């Protein structure tokens with residue numbers, strides 16, 4: 001029912017927001033230019049959160065995070081930490097023990113804050129709809145996620161509780177992944193000067209001296225090398241490296257039967273580095289995405305999952321990542337050392353050490 005809210009046409013209408021958020025990041029980083037290494041993670045997180053709130057939730061928010069949004073962001077980080085600890089601590093899988101633990105109390109506190117924020121989002125949106133003039137409602141626009149979901153609650157096709165859960169998971173799915181991907185990409189291109197130079201040359205050719213102007217969807221479609229860089233970074237460091245499936249009926253593999261009723265963990269990270277990618281499978285080589293002979297492997301690429309439950313926000317992510325990268329790289333030269341990078345799996349894959357970058361104005 002919600003799939004129409006994830007169409008390419010809907011995401012393309014968000015270009016103004018991707019551009020303004022990227023421009024604001026460029027501005028925030030100006031004082032950091034030439035000042036040595038800094039951790040880009042908080043900046044990227046804030047920018048991605050603001051973008052998802054402005055786009056899929058359709059809220060008009062001011063520049064910068066309010067204290068409520070900061071608390072919301074902190075609570076999401078904390079709850080991710082709680083879930084990871086629970087997964088990693090075998091006795092915490094037992095509900096009886098977990099429900100009596102300090103982890104559970106922390107989970108409840110975080111959920112209270114997260115749900116309170118999402119409830120406020122719903123309330124504000126409903127009030128805004130009530131007060132809007134009829135002609136102001138979705139004038140010429142395709143319905144975004146929150147508009148559509150609210151309509152479903154009005155038609156009794158979705159409960160308020162389900163709406164709340166969708167908002168929570170969509171916000172997380174949308175901002176955590178995009179900011180972590182961008183972080184990986186900056187660390188990698190900061191380490192491979194020749195790749196960054198090629199990105200810059202492509203930007204120069206496609207954007208033709210528009211140093212400040214908005215980037216359009218047509219221009220983005222011509223940035224094929226940046227596409228290759230994003231795909232290659234996501235192949236090596238898939239921010240969602242694992243997906244889970246419930247086995248409904250027996251599945252016969254070559255030497256093994258996956259039994260009905262079991263859960264199955266699919267290691268996307270391993271699939272993306274399997275030998276089908278060739279002897280250089282562990283190397284960062286964006287050019288492989290531009291070689292037609294190797295594109296056969298693209299169907300095995302699982303950076304955004306695969307099958308019926310694959311990522312609904314893939315095109316959002318690509319538009320948003322490409323726009324942000326284009327704005328950043330046309331203004332700054334990025335330096336980093338990805339060999340120092342250590343990564344952690346906290347639901348998503350993220351850099352946790354050696355994650356600083358330096359920038360110089362061009």
Ligand code: HEM
Nearest residue numbers: 173174177178181240243304305309310311312313316317
């Ligand atoms: C670089 C960014 C992103 C990556 C790497 C990514 C990756 C993934 C992956 C691997 C899945 C599949 C999970 C599974 O198979 O169980 C998924 C699902 C999903 N993603 Fe993304 N995602 C990204 C960005 C986004 C964005 C920006 C949105 C929203 C605007 C989004 C919304 C969703 C939704 C709603 C699902 C669930 C689909 C379903 O269950 O039918 N994702 N994502």
